[in-house]
Amino acid sequence: MYTKLIFELSHEGRVGHVLPQLDIPAQPLDSLIPKNLLRETPADLPQVAENEVVRHYINLSNLNHHVDKAFYPLGSCTMKYNPKINEQIAALEPFVLLHPEQPESSAQGALELMYDLQEYLLELSGFSGISLQPAAGAHGELVGLMLIQKYHQMKGRRRNTILVPDSAHGTNPASARIAGFTNVRTIPSDIRGRVDMDELRAAMNEDVAAIMLTNPSTLGIFEDQIMEIRTLMDSVDALMYMDGANMNALFGIVRPGDMGFDVMHLNLHKSFSTPHGGGGPGSGPVAVNNKLKDFLPVPLVVKTDKGYAFSENLPNSIGRVQSFAGNFGIFVRAYVYIRMIGREGFPKIARHSIINANYLRKRLSEAYDTGYDAPTMHEFVLSAEKQKNKGAKALDIAKRLLDFGIHPPTVYFPLIVKEAMMIEPTETESREMLDYFADTLLTIDKEIEQNPDVLHNAPVNTPVRRLDEAGAARSLDVNYYKK
């Protein structure tokens, strides 16, 4: 395996990229900037030639699992295929080189694309107002919760409680706290994997600002009590937030706005096929109904007689949440995807992703506990509790999957399922790939019966084997220059 650090390739005097010569007379630096503001020793950056840089990163790239290589069924992350045309169009110079503050008249194509994207996302989600500004899903949640704060403030009251089901993503409670809600109350799930209505009723009071729901939930189950939950929330004028991480299951089947939600975020890097970039960038637009429309972050993109423009004309806006108008490079990719899929295509995405998930679940039910007795949407959660009793935990199964060239599902989440393995195949995987995955998990189950140590020692076919995470935290080395 490739083991060099870029710093270990460095040799005094080597240069990679060569900058142009100065084409004006040079002046002494300290005649331009006073000495006390100048750096005394240069940054000790590596000194490597260009081909060394290229080889270094190509070698590193080979150590990664990625969607273009093989199956990546990470639950709730929607690791679908990232179409190449998205990348090609997003790389066009008249998009890439645009400055965010160049005059609007010189960026009409970009503004038109953003305006149309706003309209498309509103149509798909069933809402009436949208901001493209949030940079990721968690950022969108934060904005949604700030809008909810504003809603109650405008009604002259302060509310502190946000209700979050126990199956929620960790970002939900964290976002609620950062948005200033001091009481995040967890609502347990019932035996059907849905919100326990008795618990919810017991939690209702005049301090409840909103409930945050993921629908379908992280268990892959459609929350069918939405109308009852809506009535409960209306009884105290509380709002309903939808975490849109699982929107892929809903396209053309239901629209969150029609269902009674007041606000949601969409992850363009999940349902809308933009790549995950090794951990970002994403994009998390927030869509709202009329109750919250006036509070959206500015700027919004509007259509005027003179063309497309940014508008900050929203007196009750919560303000700005990032420096410019959002992750434009991601908008281009999502826009291209929507145009490729078209009006007839979206319902098919939901249909195929749901069928793929149910097919896998059925095949795996032979050996694994498939949990709640309800049909699944686009993802499902297995419990490896049976396997644990036989001698290998969910973590061991995950590590063994790596030996077969498959990225494991999300493990130990949601927290309410013991030895959870959360599987989202997406609509872009073939039946053969699903079969390979199912066969592999069934083989692994047999391995546990025969010799669980095979799992305890896994992985053996990866660039490195199991890593000492506790040791990494104990003797912290996160900076080469300060070990």
Add this chain to the structure above:
Amino acid sequence: MAYLTNSEQDIKEMLKVIGVDDFEDIVKNIPEALRFRGELDLPAAESEFGVQRVGASLAAKNQLFTSFLGGGAYDHYIPAVVSEIASRPEFYTSYTPYQPEVSQGNLQSMYEFQSQICTLTGMDVTNASMYEAGSALAEAVLLAVSHTRLKKVLLPETLNYRYKQIIKTYTANLDIELIDIPAADFIIDTNALQEAFTDDTAALIVQHPNYYGFLENMETAAALCENKKALLIHVYDPVSLGVLKTPGAFGADIAVAEGQALGNAQNFGGPYAGLFSVTNKLVRKMPGRLSGVTTDMDGKRGFVLTLQTREQHIRREKATSNICTNSGLLTLTAAVYLASLGKKGIQDAAQLCTQKAHYLAEKLFEIDGIEPVSDAPFFKEFTIALPQPAEQVIAKALRYQIFAGISLKKVGYPNHLLVAVTEKRTKEEMDSYLSMIKEIIK
């Protein structure tokens, strides 16, 4: 239809395995009242060739002129090697390294990025990125308040107004008090600053170079923080650190910057990368991901996400931040950029920016009617006073195919223009700029 792998025949067979006749049997628990039964009001599907034409026609409605725009996003040159590496699907189609055994490429490049930003800034620890500078700065404010358990944060007028607006939005519902510090001659008014410091001041934010391009009295600001035991949050320009003294050297506790300048395209405002560094004492409270060195079962060196107990997926409502997806690919880009430029290149880039910006400024001030607004030194960006509204000059400059700069009308100076000069601007382009300004204001 594009990107659906399974055929209708596959689907039929799969439904049989599932044990249903029809897809509707799977989703029948969704109440009928909630179902969407109409047709989506979206354009019909395009072919790839068709969508290429759509993309090209939108692109053609944008104009790219010689740019003197800055204000937080800059037109630096992006070496070919940087774009080539960043467009490898091995990087861009992977995700957060939850399984380190098959993510060593990302984890190692994160570690190298963290280290490179540390040597650039003189800080102890850098995380693997935030969304972009403004929201990263808002998180720095939250960190300072939580660490000091004090609630006053000093916000100079010379801080980018966009960052100020973001901090205001983020803190609107929290028990945090923001104190505005006025400017004198477009840098922080040190007398006012001194008076504003009290025993319950959590932190001072200093942007250096500031929004107007000018360099602040960093030593005074740092000494005041030291004296009052307040945290110093230093907002910097990463390219400037090829020549400027580092946040670490000034004693900054938190250093935040926009990482766009490091090999990332301007992209009409995003995606960018927030650079976020702290001293050792703050590491266990800092937001964001960290890659750390460890060993595997065979004793081989490897990398993992570390100190994850700070993060939302473990700590939920007690997490230090809600950040999850960050700007992974842009930190890769920044790392490749810094490795390509190396020790010499980053100094060269900063020198070129300094020399060229000063060339243009000096020549501008020779023009009748153009006034300097401050004696303060600057790096690659500066503010000038025009004899007419800056917006008019900017509009007229379009006829010369030049983006002349940013009008400071939004911050109360309608006749002031913010001008940025990167290493990309040639003498010829700057001379055209000068003759254009002469013609416009005569």
